[in-house]
Amino acid sequence: MSEEQKLTKGISRRKFIQGAAIGTMGLASAGVLAGCSPQEASKSNTGSTAETSEITAWDTPPEAISDNAIKETVETEVLVVGAGNSGMMAALSAAEAGARVILIEKQPTYITRTYWMGAVNSSMQKKMGIEINRNEIAEELCRYASHLCDQRLINLWADKSGEMMDWLVPILEAGDLEVVLEYDTKEGFYPSYPIAHIAVNRNAEYKSSNALIGAQYYMPVLEKKAIELGVDIRYNTPLAQLVREGDGTGRVTGAIAKNKDEEYIKFNAAKGVIICTGGYARNPEMLQALCPDSLSTGFCIAQSGPLGEGIKAASWVGAALETQHTTMIFDRGLVPDGVKLGPPWEGTYWQLGSQPFLRVNVNGERYANEDLPYDFGTNAVLLQPERLWWQIFDDNWKEDVTRFHTTGCARIVNTEGAPPRDGVDFTAKGVETYIEKGLIKKADTIEELAQMMNIPSDKLAATISRYNELSKKGADEDFGKRAAHLSTIEKAPFYAARLSGLLLCTLNGLRINTDIQVLDKNMNPIPGLYAAGNDAGGFFAHNYPELLPGVALGRTMTFGRIAGINCAKQSI
Ligand SMILES: Cc1cc2nc3c(=O)[nH]c(=O)nc-3n(C[C@H](O)[C@H](O)[C@H](O)COP(=O)(O)OP(=O)(O)OC[C@H]3O[C@@H](n4cnc5c(N)ncnc54)[C@H](O)[C@@H]3O)c2cc1C
Incomplete structure (x- = not known):
């Protein structure tokens, strides 16, 4: 049995969360990545080895990567981590807002398997005579979450997703895609809303219906646009750690990643870092700790990326984590x-x-x-x-x-x-x-x-x-x-x-505010750090409201875009 397994075995979920919360809170104030070992950090934070023995490896900061190990240092203004839905939107939006942007992605290419994009009161909906009551849809989401959510984030999606869609549709149409709205929603006991916008490639060869729609077509269009706007996209470049100044209360000034030769590159990001690594659905240790029921599933269709690396890196520098058990699970x-x-x-x-x-x-x-x-x-x-x-x-x-x-x-x-x-x-x-x-x-x-x-x-x-x-x-x-x-x-x-x-994915990530800044344990923004998509929490709790089809991707794209714009606005 590994050390990690020994630590998690037999620990009740409540106890675990307590331990994790105490541990990471302490780590934040102790100045993580400032050269102290995990054991030292644990002792200095809680003063009790009994409590800290419940902390498992995923939320225990590793040794900081030393300057001697850095092969190359690269300067940028905005660093986006993860070329998925939130990351591509963030990079594109930050570049459009005038910032110098680097987008790093650990895989050889962008994500390709998402489809339904939920937005409220877009021009397309309005033209069809569909008007959605913002307060009603916001309350429906809060009700699903039993209000274990930050309603301000839900309002933000309800208020801004239509605008995001109005910005996105012409870009996709210029890339030869059609965007359609699934308006024929039938209602049962649970209300369903006509919010799903879907990009369709009418020229694609029919192999199955999903082979005609979604990210496999809209992501290359967004990638091309991002490159045209000067985004420097670096594939095969996984994030390892974030760099936070001072004693753990300062700015996040950049991140350290690996290149394809496994050498460390340090990215100094003058305006900030946006974490978009897609949650942790492929990390059984984190699932066991944070969403144990998700292990009672027969199949997982997350792509191979979501190992929780962005969430871990942020929590190692003091970020607060949404602990409500929240996943997207379908009955299939x-x-x-x-x-x-x-x-x-x-x-x-x-x-x-x-x-x-x-x-x-x-x-x-x-x-x-x-x-x-x-x-x-x-x-x-x-x-x-x-x-x-x-x-x-x-x-x-x-x-x-x-x-x-x-x-x-x-x-x-x-x-x-x-x-x-x-x-x-x-x-x-x-x-x-x-x-x-x-x-x-x-x-x-x-x-x-x-x-x-x-x-x-x-x-x-x-x-x-x-x-x-x-x-x-x-x-x-x-x-x-x-x-x-x-x-x-x-x-x-x-x-x-x-x-x-x-x-499919996890949905309880890092706590964020309506500027999409990551919050620390005291609910204060960590300067220079943003998170969007499945890496961000506070929106869903205990379920995924699928009768609001595409609300996950709609939130992801809207918040990715807002994070990019806000980060680009920061003065240096
Ligand atoms: C098969 C599938 C279909 C789905 N379809 C829908 C849908 O139609 N509508 C909907 O609302 N929701 C859908 N979802 C849920 C979906 O996960 C979210 O809606 C949302 O797209 C997540 O976006 P994201 O940016 O957080 O993550 P992703 O789009 O998954 O992107 C994360 C990216 O980060 C990269 N990454 C991970 N770790 C690192 C690292 N250490 N360094 C660098 N890069 C890293 C990953 O490789 C990946 O490219 C689907 C999920 C799955 C699995």
Whole structure:
């Protein structure tokens, strides 16, 4: 067992957070990266080794990289870390505002797999006669977060995302992309808002609907524009540490990164550093410490970048971290037989997972309304045995899915205005492939299906019989699912998918203010340090409100842009 594992093992989440908070708070005031070892820092901060023994490696500052180890020093005004959604927007916006900008990215290229961009009252929405009540949408987000959020940040997104979109759309159109608005949002118990703007490449070859839209097309357009504006983009250049002046209360004056030959480069950033490294969804140690339920997922589709490196570097120099357990988890993690939940996430993606078909637990019992926002559905199963559910449907599934008319990335059918989707026939080919691979169970009788699921057949038959009865009545007297989302399971063949959550990203990052400056433990801005995207917290708590489709990316892009503009404005 590694030292890190020893430290985290057996520590309750509450205790851990206490320990981490005490530890990092102390580290801030002790002047981290000023040459003291982690052990020294811990002792001097809390005066108690008992408390500090609960601090795990991720939030323990490493030794400061010494000047002797620096191979090259580079001067700039603004340094942006991470060429993803927030980073590209920040770099572009800072350069447009007149600053000299360097953008460093650890991978060989920019991020390519994001799609829905949520914005409020853009010109496109207004032209279509859509006006969204700013206070209402802000309160809806706060309600999702149980107000464990900073409403000023939510207001900022509601007030500024339309402007951001109005700035972005002409840039994307000049790059031969069309931007469409998904306005056909259907409402259930939970309100849904027509905020999703999507960039579509009408010239792309059709392989699947997602191959026509999103970051794979808009990021090269933004990259080109950034280069035209003079941004110096350096790929294969991972951030290692931030540099903060003085005794831990001074400015962040730059950062140290590695080049492709693993040599250290020091970037002095006269105006500031903007952290945009995409959260920590690929860092199991941080997930265990901060979002332990996220490990009960069957699959993770985060790209390989988000290891929490930006969040760690900022917390090592005294930044405050939002500790509310907050992730983006969808109900589409297919867990094949014999595969366990959690890292290394050996499950796979199941597009039909969010369809509101019957769900039963591993005992064959229905346990919740299936018509819930994605991560409410995955939360509900956390109280069930094995934290898994079976999704069950029959040969009528194509008609059912068409009638269900789900929205955003759960949508299967094409509807007016919305970006292209695969449709049921194309989706059916995928279903067949999964059946051939043994990932989805298919049987001619419920009894046979129950055997394949390892559930007593009388139990499953009774649950299905009751569900059919309620569906025919059009009234879910047991769990209150709305009538349009009920379906019968009567026509063979019958299908079953073994499902759990699908982890996309983390959303509880560094505390920021409405200038997108990173805050210290006393809630004061750290001069010279900004953070946007998944590296920033205070906006979501405990869930991702997917019925506001694209609100994560909309926040990311809006705040990335504001951070770039604000950082560029700093006087030297
Ligand atoms: C597959 C997928 C699809 C998604 N689609 C949507 C969507 O359609 N709509 C939506 O609202 N949300 C979506 N999300 C959520 C998405 O994560 C956020 O909306 C948002 O885009 C995150 O932006 P970001 O800038 O924080 O991170 P990213 O866009 O992920 O960029 C972070 C960048 O930082 C780089 N990096 C990491 N560490 C370092 C380091 N040490 N040094 C230098 N660079 C580093 C990474 O390599 C990466 O390029 C999706 C998430 C996933 C995983």
